[in-house]
Amino acid sequence: MKFDTVVLGAGIVGVCVAVHLQKRGRQVALIDRKLPGNETSFGNAGLIQREGVYPYAFPRGLGTLLRYARNQSPDVRYHADAMLKTAPFLWRYWRNSHPATHAAIAKSYSTLIEHCVSEHRALAADAGASALLRPIGWIKVFRTEAAQQAEVRLAEQWHQEYGVAFGALDAARLQQMEPDLDTSLHGGLHYPEADSVSDPNALVTAYAKYFEALGGRFFIGDANTLRDAWQVDTEAGTITAGSAVVALGPWSDRVSARLGYRLPLAVKRGYHMHYAAQRGAQLNHPVLDVENGYLLAPMARGIRLTTGAEIARRDAAKTPTQLAAVEPIARTLFPLGERLDNEPWMGGRPCTPDMMPIIGPANRHQGLWFAFGHAHHGLTLGPITGRLIAEMMTGEQTLVNPQPFRVERF
Structure with missing residues (x-):
């Protein structure tokens, strides 16, 4: 021993x-x-994010912060009893998310992402x-032109600074790549150098x-x-x-x-649930609904829906309200069938x-x-x-x- x-x-x-x-x-x-x-x-x-040279920052826009403060956003929720303990961490996180500081952090962080x-x-x-690895990349989808333009600007910045490859997709091209997605989507953004994992x-x-x-x-x-x-x-x-x-x-x-x-x-908690696909529908890539903060990914068990972040005590009881909020939206994005799990899975992302x-x-x-x-x-x-x-x-x-x-x- x-x-x-x-x-x-x-x-x-x-x-x-x-x-x-x-x-x-x-x-x-x-x-x-x-x-x-x-x-x-x-x-x-299940994403291996070659494009992720900038780690996920704390939002700094006043409108976004006010929306999160109401605690009804589909991408971020919080437990009130966890906020006092988490406040010093969140303050430091917010400061480090200043664009200049965030850019400096990316210079170091990207050295890991590169490999x-x-x-x-x-x-x-x-x-x-x-x-188990699929060299097909993944896709962000957009419901409005403004959302797509904002994400494309970021992708162009990452390409210029770190050579991150991307492809902007109009509605027709997105439909070719993902025929079973909602046809009313404005377009998408494909990151081809990422791999995804089926399990x-x-x-x-x-x-x-x-x-x-x-x-x-x-x-x-x-x-x-x-x-x-x-x-x-x-x-x-x-x-x-x-x-x-x-x-x-x-x-x-x-x-x-x-x-x-x-x-x-600190810990950002998240949830997932697996679903069958209706009527032989097929999801070819992991797909992020940018404006609603959830992701659908084709997995060995079914279509996995993963939620955004929940700020809570690490060991607090499950509160899958985000999953309940985004599931009806996800069903309009892709024809999801019945749930395949007895209950939502929950896990924690360890954050500095x-x-x-x-x-x-x-x-x-x-x-x-x-x-x-x-x-x-x-x-x-x-x-x-x-x-x-x-x-x-x-x-x-x-x-x-x-x-x-x-x-x-x-």
Whole structure:
């Protein structure tokens, strides 16, 4: 029960960290309370967002803020009892979303995004899971000309600054690509360099099986028992390792706080539901309804509807009001049939106020490493994060500069 490294958390980030360390000759124990890919990584939209060079910012327009304040927007909802605790985080998030600051953040963030698709494809090929990746991109759709023009301007900016490819779609071209969408749509915007995933849970599971094929071991255990040395309690007994990586997503601050780190981590919760398609209708790409803040994605189980963000206490009871609000709208966008899940799934996106993940060594403990805070891009950035952590831990030349992601910035 002695290992070189113990990785806490078997979501997409933790599994990728474990794989890359094991590939480099480390003996790795991967620990979670559930099987790999069955928490936050289970319920995302399945996008590997090569275009996502600018992380999702806090809105700064007065009209948008007033709309959110009424707490009836389909894309953002909040629990009143969570706002006081979350207010300091939201204030810092709002400040970092100033256009000049956001642009500076993107210069660092884009260095990770640049490698997201290539690193996924390489890992999927090694894991025998390439069939789960679809190199077809994804589409934003618009109901008004004003909304499309605003998004095209952003796409043009991203193209000029970072070479992000895009294609503006008029109504006729959109109808060719997605014949079963609402014919009254004004148009769309296609990001062709992104990949999508037909089953995110199956992808994480495949990566975890590859980790075990390399000689790594997975254990059901309690990450909250982590203590100096580094020791963790599991169902198979106590594991001891020379180093530990915290990759627990929205629960990472529980472990880091016990060790004396006060990190500004908040959670944006989200929901999904699967649906059948009516009358043989087919959805070819993931499709985001920009003006209503939900996404439809073709998945192995059916058409997955994912919601926007809910600001709430991490462990508060489910309140899928956003799902209830957007489902009737989604049915006008695409002919959805019956629900295929017994109840809505809910998960949490772990967020930092500067919109960038925490990747690198802890600054108070020898052998402790952090890999969390990926917000909306956990699936997107899992493999490049795993590679970056493994390169730092083994003393290799890193593919990207890790400095902007160090914990010391807080």
